[in-house]
Amino acid sequence: MSYFLTDDQKQIQDTARRFAQKDVEPLAQQIDREERTPRSLVDKAAELGFFGLTIPEEYGGTDQGITTACVVLEEIAKASPAFAGLLSVEMILCPGVVNLLGNAEQKQRILPKSATGERLMAFSQTEPAGAGNTAVHQTKLVAHGNGYRLNGAKLFCTQGEGETYLVMARTSRDGQEGYGVVIVEKEQPGFSVDSYEDKLGWRGTNTGPISFTDIDVAPENVLGDLLTGNADFAPVNQVSFMGHAATSLGCAEGLFDKTLAYIKQRQLYGAPMHNLSPISFKMADCFNKIEACRSLLYNATRMADEKTMTLPMGSMCKAYVCETAFEVCNTLLQFWGGSGMMDSTGVNRYFRDARTKLIAEGATEMHTSGVAHLVLGLSQPMYEGRRTSLGG
Template sequence: MSHFLNDDQKAIRDVAAKFAVNELMPIANEIDASESTPDWVVKRCAELGFYGIYIAEEYGGIGAGLVTACVVLEEIAKASPAFAGLLSVQMILCPETVNVLGTPEQKARLLPKSASGERLMAYSQTEPAGVGNIAYHQTKLTPDGNGYRLDGHKLFCTQGAAKTYLVMPRTKRDGVDGYGCVIVEAEDEGFQVQKYEEKLGWRGTNTGPIAFNNVHIAPDDVLGDLLTGNADHAPANQASFLGHAATSLGCVEGLFDLTVTQVKERQLYGAPMWKLSPITDRLAQIWTKIEACRAMLYNAARQIDEGTLALPLGSACKAYIGDTAFDCCSQLLQMWGGSGIMNSTGVNRYFRDARAKMVAEGSTEIHHAVIAQAALGFTGLLSSSDSN
């Protein structure tokens, strides 16, 4: 893929690859086993400038665009698909939501601190009624004195080291119902992180339920229009789906590379394992699928950078690359035999991370519903922003 990248993108990719191989890979199994990411990893990503890659220069980032962001996420996911998923939320989804919805003052308040890693952000939409079933969501914003009051609770909020939360509540103005987006700070009275879940995959990301009990929301903590803030940041969701797809791609590439080494070294029936034609045939098919996914991903990312993306392509990448990565990881794991099932080899986390990625940031079925709506020219049940 190198020939598509300019010199700046190649330089950032090399920095990300070096970080992934030398610093992240040695602790990736520990992140998975302990369900926690060491603070120094977050600080190191800040030093390397990763959090500001998709933030404009005027707000403290480097404004390098989505292709560059995806290149970095792909490299990092080869070592730790779990950490790459968290990085995608904090590098793309949250800052871009602020960028799309925010006033210049809100951007100046939030984005420089996000770019520097000083105050990373989290994104919170999902509720027990289902992520896209927003008419049944219970978290509500109610007018109160000189602002609003936020009450309710959300599920599965991936936080890492976040201190600022972008929360989607039900809203009302002049008797009209809506669904908006507000800013909540970790220090706000009435805000509570309830617990961190233990997960099958995508571990070490501090994902869990959060609650709001009479949290004061000032008028300048409402992002975008009170009634349509959620729907209006669909472009941020599309960019984020591609970031997430990049982490699925890096996930299958990481396991592919480890498996190639394994089949070259492992002796079966007195010969290297690669002499078995079912193995080489399967490896060739997986290699081809990886290349196809990469072409699809970077074609879509380039369209976003150029402002020409056809809306369901973000969903198509998220669903197709996510499903393909899981299918390929399952086949690659099989080549390890019993060793792949044992945690000590550190390879089954790729399979588990690929599986979690089929649900996180919109399940495959939800994305298929979005794509089908676009293909059929039908709107009404789902919008592309209903999938986080």
Template sequence: MDLLSNDYRDLALTVREFARDVVAPVSAQHDAAYTFPYEVVAGMASMGLFGLPFPEEYGGQGGDYFGLCLALEELGKVDQSVAITLEAGVSLGAMPVYRFGNEAQKKEWLPSLTSGQALAAFGLTEAGAGSDASGTRTTAVLDGDHWVINGSKQFITNSGTSITRLVTVTARTGPEEISTILVPTDTPGFRAEPAYDKVGWHASDTHPLSFDDVRVPAENLLGERGRGYANFLRILDEGRIAIAALATGAAQGCVDESVKYASERVAFGQPIGRHQSIAFTIARMEARAHTARTAYYDAAARMLAGKPFKKEASIAKLVASEAAMDNARDATQIHGGYGFMNEYAVARHYRDSKVLEIGEGTTEVQLMLIARQVGL
């Protein structure tokens, strides 16, 4: 953090205090009850976090994507469910409208999304189209001046809350054509099915979605017809940097909890942190977190400078997600029996971190993308 400018440092410290004082005290409660933390989301909204990378003319804070990443790292240290709610709300919900929407669409949707008063979801994944999202089977047929959408989506974050107002859907609009269409959640025929029973991210809202003859105006087409898949690949490239920041936070959170526990827990007459095996394990955990942070800082810097960043985003996502999973495993071991109790943050990180190696591009997809970028 010493290398950050004053504005970035102040932002990170402010979110760190919010995470410590507001998020952490209710994390175990929401995790155990599988409840969406509306009061925490309202707090993030009042801080302007949902508007961080958007211009003020659309209700944003006039900041940038790196600022969002810093916020996600701080939130990820204490509660991944809260962090992914912000990440998906910004990167997957509002960002497609900002990047590809026309002026009318931006003015209609962005003020409520950037203020955090409403959430939007990103309807890409399907039961048979995950890593190979080009296998989309949802269809949208132009019928006069309306699109008629039929199909389903899977694993969609922020799609069923009481403040979800919009779902951006990829659908086949022709034999070899995928487009993106805006679907307000109050449209007849749209339904968020019952929430999943997940291993982790219990306080994150995730649903399958159904579209049964959903009719929306033709002007709800987002971006150019036939460019939906290509546009969402751009969104996913950016999102991988954000996920890397969240994962870095999780990795660092495991370090912080382990240092605290190893300094207090006494075994064989001394704090366990004085035993070399524990100390060296934590040292490796810190090295992983530092490496992950360096990777996402680099990817974000390239993106903001207008340079190619696909490879760096994949490297950051790969390194950070593995660091989070490895650190969660080590932190749980250091905590012993307590690490297996859900009231402890490291236990929740152990359950939560696995999906970081799956969502927004699996580890295998990142390796494939990196290999392509180096010419293989």
């Protein structure tokens, strides 16, 4: 895809592609096998400037927007969708929340270190009661001194090896219940990463449960208004969903490219396998589906960058692109026959990563139900007339 990218975006795309092929691809199988991403690879992505792409220049970034960030994620996902998933959290979600909710001092303290990769960030919302069921979340902030005291436990925190955590917690003030975001540094007493999960897909995202015991949260570590924090960063969620859609798109493309090469050289019944019309028709169908995803995604990112987004385009992309990318990967896996089942070929990794995307950062049904509410006129877009992009 290059037909509407600017020259700068094409240059970054080229850098990301070379990084993916030279540095990520050789490690992709190891990341999947060992369930860990080497910090050196994360650092290299930071050195290339990827972490600063959505951060304003005054806070150490290059403020190039969501389209550029998605182009980078798409390229990297062609080699390792799992690594791209981890990067999406660093490049879009975490800096986006700080940039949107933080005051100038907080942004100055956190964003430059995020832009250079000096401090990796993580976003922690999900609890055993369910990611979206926030009304019953148990992680609590209780007023203490001039700040708060944090207690609770979270599940499935991507980048459990992070250094700065954005933690969602319940609180109350003057009899009013609230739910907002606080900053917790991994060095704080009472913070603990308990273990790392062994997962079906997105292996290597260093995902695990974390817990907080009597952690003191100073007022300067509260992001925005604690009573409204959750709703306040809905616009960031929407662009973050686009980042995840970009990794699914790259995942489908990565497997498509490998499968195309395979069916041209694989001989079946005395001829290259692509001579079989069911195979070639299905390849054409996968190609169409990938193009449809690309059009939806980059139209959405363009709207986000231009701040003209009036529909929950991130949810629409996340649901449609991730489901379609999984269908594509499922179809392509079949062409590899028994080889597709073997971990050694690296093929089923794409299938597993694509499947994981139907749940991580909100199950498809959660996104679809938000869109359905809007379509049926049961709710208003939460972000209408508000910032939809990070520097907005």
